[in-house]
Amino acid sequence: MKTATLAKLAVAGSRTDKFRMAFTAVSSALAAVVLLAAATVAAVPELVNPDDGSDKWNEQYSSTLIREPGLRPGVVLTLLLLAVPVLFLAGQSIRFGSPARDRRLAAMRLAGATPGQAVLIAATETAVAALLGSIVGTGAFLLLRVLLDRRNADGTLPLPTDVLPSALAVTGVLVLVPVLAALIGAFLLRRVIITPLGVVRRVRTRSPRLWPGVLILVGVFAPLLIRRLGEVLARWISGDLMLVVAFVAVLLAAVAVIVGTGWIAYTAGRLLHRFGRRPAMLLAGRQLMADPWNGSRTLAALLAALVVGAGVLGYRAFMQTELAARDEAWAARGDVIGDPGLDSFYLNSVDLVRIAVAVGVVVAAAGIMVALAESIVSRRRTYAGLVAAGVPRRVLGASIAWQTLAPLVPAVLVALTVGVSLLRGVATTATGGGGASCSGTEAECFEGSPNWVQYPEVTKAVPVPLGDLLLLGGGAVAIMLVVVGVGLVLLRSSTDLDELRVA
Amino acid sequence: MTALLQGIGLQRSYGPTPALRGIDFEIGAGEIVAVTGPSGCGKSTLLHCLAGILRVDAGEVRYRDQDLGLWSEANRSKLRRTEFGVLFQFGQLVPELTAAENVALPLLLAGSGRREARKAATLWLGRFGVGDLADQLPGKMSGGQQQRCAVARALVTEPKVLFADEPTGALDALTGEQVLTEIVHIAREQGASVVLVTHDAQIAAYADREITLRDGVVDRSGLGLEIGS
Numbered sequence A: 001m002k003t004a005t006l007a008k009l010a011v012a013g014s015r016t017d018k019f020r021m022a023f024t025a026v027s028s029a030l031a032a033v034v035l036l037a038a039a040t041v042a043a044v045p046e047l048v049n050p051d052d053g054s055d056k057w058n059e060q061y062s063s064t065l066i067r068e069p070g071l072r073p074g075v076v077l078t079l080l081l082l083a084v085p086v087l088f089l090a091g092q093s094i095r096f097g098s099p100a101r102d103r104r105l106a107a108m109r110l111a112g113a114t115p116g117q118a119v120l121i122a123a124t125e126t127a128v129a130a131l132l133g134s135i136v137g138t139g140a141f142l143l144l145r146v147l148l149d150r151r152n153a154d155g156t157l158p159l160p161t162d163v164l165p166s167a168l169a170v171t172g173v174l175v176l177v178p179v180l181a182a183l184i185g186a187f188l189l190r191r192v193i194i195t196p197l198g199v200v201r202r203v204r205t206r207s208p209r210l211w212p213g214v215l216i217l218v219g220v221f222a223p224l225l226i227r228r229l230g231e232v233l234a235r236w237i238s239g240d241l242m243l244v245v246a247f248v249a250v251l252l253a254a255v256a257v258i259v260g261t262g263w264i265a266y267t268a269g270r271l272l273h274r275f276g277r278r279p280a281m282l283l284a285g286r287q288l289m290a291d292p293w294n295g296s297r298t299l300a301a302l303l304a305a306l307v308v309g310a311g312v313l314g315y316r317a318f319m320q321t322e323l324a325a326r327d328e329a330w331a332a333r334g335d336v337i338g339d340p341g342l343d344s345f346y347l348n349s350v351d352l353v354r355i356a357v358a359v360g361v362v363v364a365a366a367g368i369m370v371a372l373a374e375s376i377v378s379r380r381r382t383y384a385g386l387v388a389a390g391v392p393r394r395v396l397g398a399s400i401a402w403q404t405l406a407p408l409v410p411a412v413l414v415a416l417t418v419g420v421s422l423l424r425g426v427a428t429t430a431t432g433g434g435g436a437s438c439s440g441t442e443a444e445c446f447e448g449s450p451n452w453v454q455y456p457e458v459t460k461a462v463p464v465p466l467g468d469l470l471l472l473g474g475g476a477v478a479i480m481l482v483v484v485g486v487g488l489v490l491l492r493s494s495t496d497l498d499e500l501r502v503a
Numbered sequence B: 001m002t003a004l005l006q007g008i009g010l011q012r013s014y015g016p017t018p019a020l021r022g023i024d025f026e027i028g029a030g031e032i033v034a035v036t037g038p039s040g041c042g043k044s045t046l047l048h049c050l051a052g053i054l055r056v057d058a059g060e061v062r063y064r065d066q067d068l069g070l071w072s073e074a075n076r077s078k079l080r081r082t083e084f085g086v087l088f089q090f091g092q093l094v095p096e097l098t099a100a101e102n103v104a105l106p107l108l109l110a111g112s113g114r115r116e117a118r119k120a121a122t123l124w125l126g127r128f129g130v131g132d133l134a135d136q137l138p139g140k141m142s143g144g145q146q147q148r149c150a151v152a153r154a155l156v157t158e159p160k161v162l163f164a165d166e167p168t169g170a171l172d173a174l175t176g177e178q179v180l181t182e183i184v185h186i187a188r189e190q191g192a193s194v195v196l197v198t199h200d201a202q203i204a205a206y207a208d209r210e211i212t213l214r215d216g217v218v219d220r221s222g223l224g225l226e227i228g229s
Helices: A004-011 A013-041 A070-094 A098-110 A114-146 A169-189 A209-234 A239-275 A279-290 A293-332 A340-378 A380-388 A392-426 A468-494 B042-048 B073-082 B099-108 B114-127 B143-155 B173-190
Strands: A192-195 A198-201 A427-431 A436-438 A453-456 A457-461 B002-014 B017-028 B034-038 B058-065 B084-085 B161-163 B193-197 B211-212
Touching: A004 A169, A004 B073, A013 A070, A013 A114, A013 A169, A070 A114, A070 A169, A070 A293, A070 A340, A098 A114, A114 A169, A114 B193, A169 B143, A239 A293, A239 B058, A239 B161, A279 A392, A279 B099, A293 A340, A293 A392, A293 A457, A293 A468, A340 A380, A340 A392, A340 A453, A380 A392, A380 A468, A392 A468, B002 B042, B002 B193, B017 B042, B017 B058, B017 B193, B034 B042, B042 B193, B073 B084, B084 B143, B099 B114, B099 B143, B114 B143, B143 B173, B161 B173, B173 B193
Parallel strands: B034 B193, B034 B211, B084 B161, B161 B193
Antiparallel strands: A192 A198, A427 A457, A436 A453, B002 B017, B002 B058
16 A cells, blocks of 8 residues: 555544544644653753862753753653653544544455555554644744743743754654554554454453462562662662663553553452442443453553652652651751751652652543543443433443442552552661761861761651552542543433434 | 323424324234334334333323323333333343343343342243353354344343334344244233334234334325234
């Protein structure tokens, strides 16, 4: 098939298809803006002190997050993490309005397209929309860069608008966004068989074995393992490489939670089916057992955001404990040397990541909305038939709510536990104080001299930030309740009798 | 025969397109009436209005002398899962539920216990010759077996009226005939009335009486035949 034909077939379609393309384009534009922002922060030049060769702060910026070279990688990482759910949303939009798309793809198969070509057409549609989105996003980013380039009264810049991301980074974003969106889309279509007579979804009949459940334990204990490994590897590898190892631990834990959710969904389904007394529970239980992986697919971005979020909360609790231990140690000597401004700055920096996680959770919820809508629409004829036979809509609504919430609640608990254990596996206590200070000449300063001040070392247990975790988990569940609520509105239109008239 | 279900001057439109243009209809207890006519003549719309699935724009649907138009959606739903049975061409079984669970669903909704509902479901599946498929998912059954399960589900509550919209439309001739024979046999046995929508004259022959629709009205040109008494 020629590229021009492929592009033409990909963008042809009904109003729903156009809406899906617009949705993909908007998500991609957002992803492009976030990725370019990360590339810009990464492009801020590293300055070196000519005297001692140490890192020098970029004093032209007002925000310490940009000014301090040690904090910039954290900002870049936060922005990259934020881009993940946005990209996932762009890829997930391939599911949006799927009945119309399915009919179109089936018609193309009837006209002679091979199954591979049909998937390629669907993925190309996503790629074309994502490319348009990333071009628009790049334009918006450049425009914003000009509009926000305003110096403060002291001559500093609030944002790094004086640097441009490298041409390679811009090209990379323009290519990466559509490619990733298309790949995610094609991945989501891997169980879809497009035949000339319609589209069917391959259902996995084998129930999940226990290993995905065991993976959750791997997630919980991954940090401990990494810690032990780190102690051994520390002799041979640098601190930067240890960061990579830590990143792998986070990734491993997140993947473990996501894959383990398949098993959680299946087990929740079995319990609902076994002990549920109401028809809604029976329906939900059976549907969860029939496709338990749908839960892990759908909730993937949300759970990943929760693992990272809980990890950040754990890190914040550690920082707070460490600062409190230091203050306590200094107070024991009657000194107050801490800089409250700087302390709160570091805590606020962590809060910035918390905001990014919250945004990530909202974006992930939008993705879940798309998946839920697709699931309702694909079952619309069955639902319409049941309503016609007298099944109350509230029973169907309750079954959808059970289907979503039964695996969600345990999965959220697991994600929070794994996220918090990321740090607790490494440190359950924080130590502050220690060290000494001395005012006087070198000759007057020695251990035991009158000018020598030895600070005690205080070690405190790092508390589990239960309140914050409850807020994060509760927030995620609350957002999902909103998503289910919107799904129920869609259910109403999907159980319309007209659905029974469509052959 | 006293009418169990009546439609009086039924009118219903889809936007500017009229589907029913003042139809009168009645069916007595235990009677089987076939509604026939070409595609788009309003057969399915009539069935949906009589079953209380759709509200009419004008006219009255009366069941046991009560105007269903005055009933709430919830009450009409309850009526459909207790006094009425509804059967479509396809797409009725929940794909994730086993045959027995699909058939048991209306009983569970009516408040029966799971064991009791399962027992009744297995019994009904047995009556339609698919008792050994009780634990199978619909996807593993043939079209005929699925439709037998759907019939069992429609009849498990022992409805007073069965509404069947092209119930054998997706089946081959032989299977279709078998399924229809079973429906008629059970309906006669239970004294249930059947409103049978079809465009197939051979299927209509199973009914006591046939009414033919054309362009949303009853065709009185003589093509519609009175089969029974």
